[in-house]
Amino acid sequence: INVVFIENYSVSLAELIIPAGEISEQISLAGKEASGTGNMKFMINGALTIGTYDGANVEIISEVGEENFFLFGLRDHEVESIWNHGYSSIQYYQKNLKLRKIIDFLNKGINGKSFESISKYLLGGSAVGDPYMCFADFDSYMEIHRKASHLYYSDKMKWNQMSLMNIGSAGIFSSDRTVREYTEKIWGLTPVNK
Incomplete structure (x- = not known):
């Protein structure tokens, strides 16, 4: 695995990096992710996601199924329960x-x-x-990382099938659909068809 920190990250750099990614790690604590559109960009380019059940990951799993996603960590109700009992x-x-x-x-x-x-x-x-409960998710994260690494090196066919499922299921995240939903549901406007 290579981890790279890039200074002055921008759209231009993302255009180079995202298509080259084979894995996207979206590792927020369940209930803490604000949005998560970066993982959708990786998904549409064929990267598989290692992530928690949070943010856009929930939508991705809904589209591709858990069998095409490397899911780990606590769910939001588990996070709340642990906090309530004293983390x-x-x-x-x-x-x-x-x-x-x-x-x-x-x-x-x-x-x-x-x-x-x-x-x-x-x-x-x-x-x-550890307010983001990294320690609580640590073992689960390590296990799913082992699973992803094993699959990557032992079964390229399965990895590529999962990648294609991600690409093929990414259409729902198109900007056309998003703008249409915002127009109708948030702004309360009716689009004019020409």
């Missing part, structure tokens, strides 16, 4: 060796630069740690 990132940290190693790595840092501020944010202190 504690430290409990996840204490139970998960891999998470402990990651936090220790952040504290140790790289080339003399510590990332202790990130670990404090995740573990809390005076505030609630």
